[in-house]
Amino acid sequence: MLELQLLRRDPDFVKKKLAVKNFQPLSLVDEVLSVDERRRKMQGEMDEVLNKSNIISKEIGGLYRNGQRDEAERKKSEASALSDQAHEMKKELQKVEKELFDLMVHLPNLPHDCVPPGKDEHDNEVVKEVGELPELNGEYVKPHWELAEMFNIISWELGVKITGAGFPVYIGKGARMQRAMIQYFLDEAVKAGYMEYQVPHLINEDSGFGTGSLPDKEGQMYHCRDDNFYLIPTAEVPLTNLYRGDMLKEDELPIKLVGYTPCFRREAGSYGKEVRGLNRVHQFDKVEIVQFTTPELSYKTLDAMVAHVEGLLKNLGLPYRILRLCGGDATFASALTYDFETYSAAQKLWLEVSSVSNFETFQTNRMKLRYKAKEDGKKHLVHTLNGSALALPRILATIIENYQTPEGIVVPEVLRPYTGFDIIN
RNA sequence: GGAGAGGUGCCGGAGUGGUCGAACGGGCUCGCCUGGAAAGCGGGUGUACCCCAAAAGGGUACCGAGGGUUCGAAUCCCUCUCUCUCCGCCA
Structure with a gap:
């Protein structure tokens, strides 16, 4: 599998090399990049939700320890909503990750500089x-x-x-x-x-x-x-x-x-x-x-x-x-x-x-x-x-x-x- | 094939629902000490992804794998997988 960083850094180079290998379609490279961008965005959003959820969970733990049961119970619904949300986001993220993986898996290795172009x-x-x-x-x-x-x-x-x-x-x-x-x-x-x-x-x-x-x-x-x-x-x-x-x-x-x-x-x-x-x-x-x-x-x-x-x-x-x-x-x-x-x-x-x-x-x-x-x-x-x-x-x-x-x-x-x-x- | 036990960091090994990325010991590493070393003392010591121009910093995930319960899981439940012990079969 190609290194994703390389595609991000220099997609044109990757395309040029794939062309030598007679690979089609080169637009797959762009597709990978756009899915990758989507993936990163989604992960960022999910991490934020998880972060909030984690903070509240810790608070709930603290409240229980201090004997503030009622306050803790009240916070639960908020935390629950967040964790449900994160759960959904995770499922979506996994879909996108799979999508990205399936695309990446179809990209062949890049040929070395000395490889002559050609069909067969x-x-x-x-x-x-x-x-x-x-x-x-x-x-x-x-x-x-x-x-x-x-x-x-x-x-x-x-x-x-x-x-x-x-x-x-x-x-x-x-x-x-x-x-x-x-x-x-x-x-x-x-x-x-x-x-x-x-x-x-x-x-x-x-x-x-x-x-x-x-x-x-x-x-x-x-x-x-x-x-x-x-x-x-x-x-x-x-x-x-x-x-x-x-x-x-x-x-x-x-x-x-x-x-x-x-x-x-x-x-x-x-x-x-x-x-x-x-x-x-x-x-x-x-x-x-x-x-x-x-x-x-x-x-x-x-x-x-x-x-x-x-x-x-x-x-x-x-x-x-x-x-x-x-x-x-x-x-x-x-x-x-x-x-x-x-x-x-x-x-x-x-x-x-x-x-x-x-x-x-x-x-x-x-x-x-x-x-x-x-x-x-x-x-x-x-x-x-x-x-x-x-x-x-x-x-x-x-x-x-x-x-x-x-x-x-x-x-x-x-x-x-x-x-x-x-x-x- | 049947029955049971178990998989925690580089290694050993704690941990049975919250302050656990994980005690403690060993290893490794840096510093002090020393003429030098040992011992001793003090510090450090995982990976991946994301945010950030970079660094600093921050976030998330990971305790065999994948699901589930829960506000919260290394810890509870389910499935799978691997290792070990016993029985059976067998080159």
């Missing part, structure tokens, strides 16, 4: 492209879903039997590849100073709200009706919410967390080749890194996280490119997002395998996560960042396609200590 993925900016696009020839240009079936390492059919489409079952070396990647990614993160966590895969509403997943992405999450829990769409949600509501000391920052979890996404509305094979599934595994930091350091931190993800891709030997997402393609909560894509040779397709974002104070304003500055002891909202490091299925898809040979699928060197085999055949 076509306007994203390619920042960097690394590695040779592999030239496959002859018959060895099969897409990963064919190879996976061929070597019996993934079964879509079994997944359908157990659950439904989009729930692949990994078998034998396929399962071990998964486990190897998880372990490798976790080890690399721990080496880089991240604290490993194992967190719940179900979250409550407050957690969903904290990261901005609710109400914005409600339809994307699986919901357990009976208990009102949601299946996590990413470890970002539980990891970030670990610190919800806290007041940190500046010395405690930065905080670096890493966690492996499965991720569940309904992906309503997806279709076609987009969802073939591992390209888009309802359940997948991911290692996620999260950082909490000060506003001064958060963009440096973002760079460091980008570098970390880049390191992983380099080590896996996959051709990749980094995109700076344009305003329209970046998510609701992010101020700046870099997407990583690997090139899947057989599909001749760039697949998104990581997304690294700085949310600045957008999440912490919702979560009320602050820190006390060393300098002046003042409280500020913490900056949050996160990134996939990495999401497994598309990495696996890319490995399967790019490393196919007449003998089988060659396992990238860095994974071999974890898999215990060097070829899938």
